[in-house]
Amino acid sequence: MNKNAIITGLIIFVLAVLSPFWFNMITATQAAPEPELLGKAKTEKNCVLNKYEMRANHMALLDEWRDSVVRNADRMYESANGHSFNMSLSTGENSCLGCHEDKTKFCDKCHTYASVDPYCWECHTNPKEIR
């Protein structure tokens, strides 16, 4: 094979493979998303876990919570920092949405950016959408 053809092909290949990166660099206008803290979440400043643990582990946490509520009938959660929460996604004042209020301004911000589509909302309702 011709040496020039190979090198040209390689360069085109590398560019194609890296295309998501330079495409984003050119077109995207935002950096990482900022979920908005509203209502009680803003004032309380003390969530179930600290920010970094929540960001990394909230999926596992919700998984534990749902098993705990449905299978063991345990609905109250006292976190390490002493606060009491209702192990529920959307029901009641001490639930996730009870403090964080709006799914579109909080949950969806990161999820949409990361192209994650959790199926929680197929069953769990968002109180704001109903009203």
Add this chain to the structure above:
Amino acid sequence: MMEKSRRSFLKVAGIAAIGLGAAPAMNFAASDSHGTAHAVKSKNKKALHAQRWGMVIDTNKITDEVVESIVEACHKAHNVPDFNIEVDEKKYPNTRPVNHKQEVKWIWEEEFHNAFPDKEDEFLAEKFHDLPFLVTCNHCKNAPCVQACPTQATFKREDGIVMMDFHRCIGCRFCMAACPFGSRNFNFRDPRPFIEEVNPTFPTRSKGVVEKCNFCAERLAKGELPHCVEASEGAIVFGDLEDSESDIRVLLNENYTIRRKQSLGTEPSVYYIM
């Protein structure tokens, strides 16, 4: 010779890949990455407790109106879809026509010979011909549906309630085949278009999972009685079957009661005073 070394290269590469892949998994398993090691999970202080929840339905107090308010209370509170409503075209465009044979009902009325098919009687007392009988999940002590479920998505809780874990259900419908009472429902389609007013305090279900009466476990957890009991105007009494001093045991002691298909030995927890 080329084949031998290519084969051994692939073997080594495969083992290396498994090893590399296993490392993070083992790290995760070994570490305490949940972050909830010091948290405490408990029940609500107001929650009602029992060793075995049961229900007595006094059929003499059940009228068509009572049945209607019971069914409405239960189905509205639990976001049970109603295939008879007009679907909101704007919110749910292109909804396909309903198949009423795929309905969902947690509690409903039946005639005597359907509720108690093993008690066929040519000379049945006249009044029982037209009386409405409420039927629902019996939360059996030896529930065949619990035995059948391959994922334990339907399971028996400590307090006797046969619960559904909608997160785990794979929709195989083995439990529906197993139930001797026809109490179970499958979501053949997304129920949301058929819920007129969504109750925000209880989730809906998605398509592809089985559902049924849950003895209002979410209300018992807050210290409240099930919806059907509250709407029944005293026709339904709910309590702990294992507590010899509960209202329900008093009723069972004073009246002759029957249960559906008793001879099958599933030990239903729903009794009927005739």
Add this chain to the structure above:
Amino acid sequence: MLEIAIKGSKNYWLWIVFLLAVMGAGGIFYIDQFMNGLMTTGMSRDVSWGFYIANFTFLVGVAAGGVMVVIPYYLHDYEKFHRITILGEFLAVASLIMCLLFIIVDLGQPTRAFNVMLYPSPKSMLFYDMLVLNGYLFLNIVVGWKILEAERNQVEPAWWTKPLIYLSIPFAIGIHTVTAYLYCGLPGRGFWLTAILAPRFLASAFAAGPAFLIILCYIIRKFTKFDPGWEAMQTLSKIVCYALIANLFFFVCEVFVSYYSNIPSHKAHVQYLLFGYHGYHALVPWMWTSMILMTTGAIFLLIPPLRNNKTLLPFTCAMIIFGVWIDKALGMISGGFVPSPLHHVTEYAPTGPEIMISFGVYAIGFLVLTILYKLATQVKEEVRG
């Protein structure tokens, strides 16, 4: 060895393309079902299992029927079956793949199918079904492949294939017994709550499986240079004959027990199937067709000149397979659900999408079968030629 499958005649490729087209059509309908739910099927609250599980049950039988060639050769050195054990094993592989696919397409939440393995439920028959079906599939793939490879390379197969083959025999009995146990252990379904369900399943399996194998032997004789052996096919037809008579006898037993004891809850289901119940009679013509087909098939197989008639035999087998299919798939499933536990009647018929998806699954199975049989026959042609 797979490279054999991509060299074939024009007819071979036409057949493959046809199968792919059916798979594609089935796939399109399945996407609709996956996105919109099982509402596209004819199943209902009362009849919660339908065409998919019906075909699954029938195909488990066909897969178990493969053991009918394995036992005589490996346990009793019946040389005439030497050349067709691989055909039986590969038929089992294709049938099992179809079984597993039928279960997947029947699930309401197929993405959660792995939950059955993540949360083992030792009391559930579906758990054991998952174990034995996958186990038997694994055994047949490994054993079939290894033995064929050894034949191609003109060496003895590896020593560990022998114990695996012996293991596959109880597994074969196991798959259909466990599948029968799914049904016959349910207290609420009087039609299925009978000890004879498992024996009936096995009898119909040993009728339909080898009958299908006989037809496949005919096809192989026509399209390849490999001859499975007319004597082997004759022995198979005798096996089908007696298995079929057993199946018919068991059915007569069932009818006798329901009708003579006259218990309404037991009688109602048989009545619905054979004579109609309270005006509902959708299945009556199907059941009688099935009985006629199976009885005629049994007679043709009993009479030696008819059994040994080379032109008649494939038609007899086709009749038997169709008759057994109606009895096992349509009759058993609908009979169990009608009337319902509350004595309501909701009849069932599969919808168009349901049938298309089922055809798609069958097409996948036939594709696997075609490829595997191409390998087997080609290797045997090479070795003998």
